[in-house]
Amino acid sequence: MENSIKIKEMFTKDITRDINGVIKVDQKDENHVYTELDEYVITQETRKYFDVFFERFIESIDSPTDKIGVWVSGFFGSGKSHFIKMISYLLENKEIKGKKPLEFFKEKINDPQITSNIEKAVGKGTKDVILFNIDSKANSAGAGAEQIVNVFMKVFNEKRGYLGDVFWIAELEEDLDYKGLYDKFKEEFKKISGNTWESKREAYAFEQDAIIEALNKIDYQSKESLERLFESDGSSYSLSVEKFANKVKKYCDKKGKDHQVLFLVDEVGQYIGESSDLMLNLQTVVEDLGTRLQGKSWVIVTSQADIDTITKEQVKGGDFSKIQGRFGKPLNLSSANVDEVIKKRLLEKTPEI
Numbered sequence: 001m002e003n004s005i006k007i008k009e010m011f012t013k014d015i016t017r018d019i020n021g022v023i024k025v026d027q028k029d030e031n032h033v034y035t036e037l038d039e040y041v042i043t044q045e046t047r048k049y050f051d052v053f054f055e056r057f058i059e060s061i062d063s064p065t066d067k068i069g070v071w072v073s074g075f076f077g078s079g080k081s082h083f084i085k086m087i088s089y090l091l092e093n094k095e096i097k098g099k100k101p102l103e104f105f106k107e108k109i110n111d112p113q114i115t116s117n118i119e120k121a122v123g124k125g126t127k128d129v130i131l132f133n134i135d136s137k138a139n140s141a142g143a144g145a146e147q148i149v150n151v152f153m154k155v156f157n158e159k160r161g162y163l164g165d166v167f168w169i170a171e172l173e174e175d176l177d178y179k180g181l182y183d184k185f186k187e188e189f190k191k192i193s194g195n196t197w198e199s200k201r202e203a204y205a206f207e208q209d210a211i212i213e214a215l216n217k218i219d220y221q222s223k224e225s226l227e228r229l230f231e232s233d234g235s236s237y238s239l240s241v242e243k244f245a246n247k248v249k250k251y252c253d254k255k256g257k258d259h260q261v262l263f264l265v266d267e268v269g270q271y272i273g274e275s276s277d278l279m280l281n282l283q284t285v286v287e288d289l290g291t292r293l294q295g296k297s298w299v300i301v302t303s304q305a306d307i308d309t310i311t312k313e314q315v316k317g318g319d320f321s322k323i324q325g326r327f328g329k330p331l332n333l334s335s336a337n338v339d340e341v342i343k344k345r346l347l348e349k350t351p352e353i
Helices: 004-009 030-039 044-062 082-091 100-106 113-125 149-159 166-178 181-191 197-217 222-230 240-255 270-274 277-292 308-316 318-327 335-347
Strands: 069-073 127-134 260-268 296-303
Touching: 030 082, 030 222, 044 069, 044 082, 044 113, 044 296, 069 082, 082 100, 082 113, 082 127, 082 260, 082 296, 100 113, 113 260, 149 166, 149 181, 149 240, 149 270, 149 277, 166 181, 197 222, 197 240, 222 240, 240 260, 240 277, 240 296, 270 277, 270 296, 277 296, 277 318, 308 318
Parallel strands: 069 296, 127 260, 260 296
Antiparallel strands: none
16 A cells, blocks of 8 residues: 555546546536646647647748648657547637636647747637537438438538528528527417427427418518428428538628637548548649638548548649649658647656656
8 A cells, every 4th residue: 555655646636537538529517627737748849839830820920821721740649639539629719617728738848939829819809619520410321321412411500509400490590690580489489389489499390380380470571481481391401612601601791800710620531531522522622622612611621531541542633733732731640749738738757766
């Protein structure tokens, strides 16, 4: 027992604490986030990549650009998911237990240039930061995988408080919102149905009468046109990459000239697999967001395969260099990063030892 106590006292952190070995981007409760920020180890490699990323990011603030893609690669366990999660925390800079992510990083990065760039990135304008695992958000994967633009549209809808994957209902909510009628509609719907809109909208087909009555009461459209809309059940709705990018731009314009929408997407490479169609769909999403928003929207993705490998295997001709050009210089995490994390996070000893 005496020896055991001495061993425990050798290390800076409690060696009996729970260690989450696999980072999941959807784990966002306050205690978990605080521990992640507190125990995150900045290695020589990640220090360099934080510098590269935030240097690029702040350049886009002063000089609009269409090069808004970032490809982060590394084998399973290399820390790529953790890396983009930290970027999401920093860009959002939401206070956790009285402390902001930027404060954690100031203590960890002893480099005025990097911290200055992070401060500038965080301090400029407002941001919607959308972090998600694409496999968990998509309706299907593998050979019949959902188009990437559809998954982006879904998470963008959810971020704005709309129904995620029934796009024509989300577009109805969006239109009501832009016209200043959304809250009125929800009030009327609750009066009529006795339920909140959010609790019943997924079952919209069973709530059709209450929805139409509520919309009619706020003078949104005629009862006849609304009935036709619901009878069609969105059959005429189609989503293109161009339409999606225009929606993001319209939203940013409405929120203010310095507003940004940032998509951080985990495990894109795994989702794309061997599909050249999905790779080209991702490229088009990045391209259209870049050309239309000029730095007000970014796409940061992770993949086990580096971008050179995945594009050479799946894409022919000129599209190969075009895709690479959209993502700029790739950030490739190596095994050295893992070794350094283990030494610092698990095995760091107290100054007395």
